[in-house]
Amino acid sequence: MTVLFPKVGSLKLGYNTIQVEDFFDQARAAYERPGEVERPLEPLDVRRTAFDLKHGGYDTSAVDAALDRLETAFVGRQRESFVRANGQDAWMQELASRAQTLYPRLRRPAGERFAHPSVMSTGYHAADVDALLARVTAFFDRGAPLTADEVRGATFRSARGSRAYDEGTVDAFLARMVDILLGVTEG
Numbered sequence: 001m002t003v004l005f006p007k008v009g010s011l012k013l014g015y016n017t018i019q020v021e022d023f024f025d026q027a028r029a030a031y032e033r034p035g036e037v038e039r040p041l042e043p044l045d046v047r048r049t050a051f052d053l054k055h056g057g058y059d060t061s062a063v064d065a066a067l068d069r070l071e072t073a074f075v076g077r078q079r080e081s082f083v084r085a086n087g088q089d090a091w092m093q094e095l096a097s098r099a100q101t102l103y104p105r106l107r108r109p110a111g112e113r114f115a116h117p118s119v120m121s122t123g124y125h126a127a128d129v130d131a132l133l134a135r136v137t138a139f140f141d142r143g144a145p146l147t148a149d150e151v152r153g154a155t156f157r158s159a160r161g162s163r164a165y166d167e168g169t170v171d172a173f174l175a176r177m178v179d180i181l182l183g184v185t186e187g
Contacts, residue, residue, distance in 0.1 A: 009056065015051040015052070047071055113133060122159065122164060123166050146181065148182045
């Protein structure tokens with residue numbers, strides 16, 4: 001049996017090895033034989049993949065890095081296919097259209113860009129998220145440098161109530177931003 005990733009010690013938590021192996025088997029089939037799989041795998045599917053934690057599982061950072069590379073590969077294939085059928089200008093128009101759906105949220109006032117969790121729940125510290133969104137705005141408005149890895153690797157402090165944003169909504173927005181950033185990157 002081949003071990004796909006390094007494992008953590010038996011007392012540490014890592015990703016469930018069976019879940020990881022099953023997912024990467026499915027991803028390999030979807031990538032190598034795109035027309036033969038029952039349900040195609042989209043880049044956002046890769047981004048949203050989650051695994052249970054288990055003692056002695058696969059090292060999370062190694063698996064996460066592989067997921068990032070896999071997502072990039074699927075976006076590259078998606079871009080290549082689209083450009084072949086419709087041309088580079090149409091691809092860039094498609095990305096601009098996707099970006100336009102994100103832009104209105106960036107125009108909201110800081111602290112009000114996403115829903116707040118309940119007073120008793122925690123979420124991402126709004127000021128931390130707003131700082132990243134300022135970089136996203138600069139990318140859209142001025143072409144300031146911003147990479148998918150920077151957005152993927154963003155971390156936010158925890159906060160409660162009106163000082164926080166709902167994590168799921170922020171994560172969904174950032175996943176769509178990563179998709180756009182990967183789409184403009186030449187493979």
